[in-house]
């Protein structure tokens with residue numbers, strides 16, 4: 001069993017960039033521009049076929065298409081089983097799953113299960129390329145707690161572009177505890193895939209990579225919907241937020257200042273809900289919140305500016321309107337999960353990771369065919385990550401067990 005790592009800002013493509021040439025002190029905003037006229041699209045739940053041994057089999061096709069984000073305007077996009085984004089996959093812990101992933105893009109891609117614990121050959125990272133016209137058929141057993149994960153291409157050097165064109169979808173895992181929270185998909189359990197886009201004057205997705213951080217757009221799509229509103233019919237609604245953007249970080253809150261319960265992060269349910277008014281997500285991150293509504297309330301989910309670069313910008317994301325009658329739900333359980341704190345042994349190995357301006361980790365550029373760190377499975381270590389670049393940075397570690 002081994003562990004190797006990749007540097008991702010975001011999704012492994014856009015590495016450490018300097019601030020030179022960037023003059024983004026002005027706050028980018030869409031506030032006041034939207035009319036909240038389009039009903040939020042909810043990606044459909046993908047129905048599996050059940051194989052003779054009980055395996056849930058899903059078919060996914062990556063394909064080009066066109067999407068009408070703006071009424072009357074046709075935009076070229078990519079999608080999975082459709083023209084933009086992909087269906088939601090929802091399975092339970094213990095399920096055996098298998099996939100046929102068909103690549104009809106006309107170029108090489110991959111499909112990576114972000115946040116999933118699985119064997120490395122099934123991971124869909126840069127090593128599991130799907131050539132144009134080919135089909136890839138991974139399979140594994142779901143064995144992790146309730147979580148909001150997602151899937152997207154992870155082709156080395158092309159990840160950001162392929163996600164930006166529209167290849168991404170949500171992958172929900174239910175453990176036995178999932179019913180402690182609202183879980184009726186599309187009713188009181190709502191996916192929100194938040195993405196910023198830059199459109200050309202003729203309504204096409206611009207890929208002008210013109211910031212030091214990568215692609216930063218000035219328009220927002222939620223689940224591929226521009227100018228969205230959502231009518232809620234329940235007094236408590238769980239939102240699964242995914243930052244599916246290339247570079248932008250969001251600082252989520254509501255315009256009426258209401259608080260909400262943070263109930264899950266990337267790893268799954270928290271031990272107990274945390275009451276918040278704001279929280280941030282960097283690209284690729286997920287969080288689940290539960291928001292309480294009174295009949296006929298209206299509020300706007302907004303991202304508040306919290307700095308420069310990828311955290312600059314104030315964006316209205318989604319108007320939420322509560323119905324005149326709401327179905328009630330029981331209060332959220334105080335105990336959602338029972339994760340033990342990590343106890344670090346006194347003799348834990350310490351590893352140092354030095355990120356530098358030259359897109360290097362420990363003075364080495366990424367090489368798909370080199371493994372830099374081998375970690376015995378199940379050990380506890382301390383990893384110290386030093387950012388010597390001048391910009392936000394992150395290191396993305398992926399545990400791969402060898403089967």
Ligand SMILES: [Cu+2]
Pocket residue numbers: 011112114152284
């Ligand atoms: Cu990812």
